[in-house]
Amino acid sequence: MIQQQQTLIASPYIELYNLVVPQDNMLRQINELIDFSFVYDELKNQYCLDNGRNAIDPIRMFKYLLLKAIFELSDIDIVERSKYDMSFKYFLHMAPEDPVIDPSSLTKFRKLRLKDLNLLDMLINKTVEIAIEKGIIQSKAIIVDATHTKARYNQKSPREILLDRSRKLRKAVYKVNESLKAKFPAKNTSGVLEDEIGYCQKLIAVLEAEGGICQLPKIKEPLNLLKETISDDLEQLRISEDQDARVGHKSADSAFFGYKTHMAMTEERIITAAVVTTGEKNDGKQLQTLIEKSKTAGMEVKTVIGDTAYSERDNITYSSSNDIELVAKLNPLITQGARKREDEFQFNKDAGMYVCKAGHLAVRKARQGKKGVGNNQTDTYYFDVETCKRCPLKEGCYTEGAKSKTYSVSIKSTEHTEQMEFQESEYFREKAKERYKIEAKNSELKHRHGYDVASSSGLVGMELQGAMAIFTVNVKRILKLMK
Known part of the structure; x- marks a missing residue:
């Protein structure tokens, strides 16, 4: 009740x-x-x-x-x-x-x-409502970007997670009282998850029987983390490390395993919308949703500021039809006309390569066609065929026995004339300078509110974490501006 x-x-x-x-x-x-x-x-x-x-x-x-x-x-x-x-x-x-x-x-x-x-939208909308009531939001522009969050379990097995956390706990204990080593249970060597859970439970019982040592902050924090992992996440540990997390790419040479949070923020640094996705999703595909969510929250959106990921053809058309200025530099690799299988292959602007629906990044690209004639040229992206052979999503994508897997896009350099002219204006250059603000906001979320690593497993848990973290930074920003 x-x-x-x-x-x-x-x-x-x-x-x-x-x-x-x-x-x-x-x-x-x-x-x-x-x-x-x-x-x-x-x-x-x-x-x-x-x-x-x-x-x-x-x-x-x-x-x-x-x-x-x-x-x-x-x-x-x-x-x-x-x-x-x-x-x-x-x-x-x-x-x-x-x-x-x-x-x-x-x-x-x-x-x-x-x-x-839908806690994420509910909490963001509440803070935007307060900011508008207090007269804090005056701008009609939103800045858009995405930040990545590593999965709580990365790509470790459940047993490896427990091994790592119990090791950190023992290490902390030895620094305080190495004699307790004699009381600890024998380490598990079976390789069975249930046996590793049993070992961790025995380790915790020994420490709690000692009483006082558990109250020391250096012992208490890793102890509580191990206990929470076993109790709160026991069911998830038995299933897998993280069913929803996916590999995303920050560049051609660096990747992460986890999630992305796509955000829109005013020039006053109040977040007006967010979409949480798995790590492989394309940034530009979320733009229209972010704009609509910002409008629902009470924002009047006349200008959108973002990087090249947001300048794809659909976004330019959408912005133009909705009387919105799109301050995002053109990238010829993602602003071509309609291309085949758009939903299955998306461009990753950080890596400069296309990514398939399974999250695998192309390993190289080659340009084909007569040089200097844009409409006759294509960029062909090559994927690792050995990875394709083992991919669970290969049906309809990879032909059994094929020696290569490629994806080609046509380059149409004569398109987007109006956007190219707008890009050369002084107004565009001045507005583009505002983009740094959202990068600073991403840094605040990660370094002050733990948004660099997921606090639980699954997309639902990530959305909850995002809701609370964004609500927190918005409230703190409102208080600061009210002063």
Whole structure:
């Protein structure tokens, strides 16, 4: 059963908050800025309204997840800190003497209550609404880009993940008390995942039996991470490392295994839209969705600023028909006319190569046709045929027994005359200088809010992480601009 959060806290110690949580405290400012009742309105259908035990207030649970995004702590550590950090208790709308939740409740909240909710759009739209109400968003331009996030498990096997985390825990323990080595269980050598899980559980039991050493921060953090991996992700560990993550390419020589978050941001650095995809997806294909989502959030979009990935033919046509200026430099390799199998082969502007639907990058390219005659020339991209032979998506793409796999595109250098003229204007050059802002925002998400590595498995978990991280950076930006 769900009950809406009370507006007043009945406690003889309530005045403590005025003494120990200053007016300029960020969490106090967030509480004053945002009416979190929208969380209750969105989640009430996920609860029984008139039967069963009282549920933990969904607004408080949501705020716990927000604290995780702000301070980048595990479930256990964020709950532990809320026992004694008065700014946390104030933010969570608790009395100073109130007990905290069990950390396992956060896992249940994520899996049961946030399931099937479009939390990403909901939270972004809420912050854009606040920014517009406060008069912060004045521009009619959005800057677009994509940032990558590595999968939590990379391409390691589940057993390798546990081996790595238990090794880091033992290493931390040895620095404090090497004599405990004699009490640790014998390392698992069977190569069986279940045996490795059993070893980790025994290792944890030995350390918890020692008591005090578990409270040391250098021991506590790797211990909590190993425990959370076994308990929260046990089912996922038994299935695979990460079913949804895909290989993406940052350049021709460097790749990552994980996800992409495609974002639109105003010139005031408020994120107005985001789309989370697997790592191999093309940046330019998300532009129209980002524009439409920004409009739905309340933005008036007259200008879009991006890199060459967004200058493909469909985007130029869409922008022109919607009276939008597209400040994105042309790239002859992605602005050709209609090409065959567009959905199966997409251009990766960072690597300068095409990528197939399985995420495999072409290994080389060659230009064919008479030089200087654009319409008669094609670029042919060659894929590693040995990879194609083993590819699970080879049906309809690779012909059994073929000695090569290629994909060709025609070069039409005479097209896009209007966009080429616009590209040479002073206005275009000035607007293009704004693009650095979104790169700085990507850096903030990664280095201050843990967005460089996924915190859980799967696309749904990545969307949740993106929702909380983007909500956090938007709220912090609004507070800064209000000052």
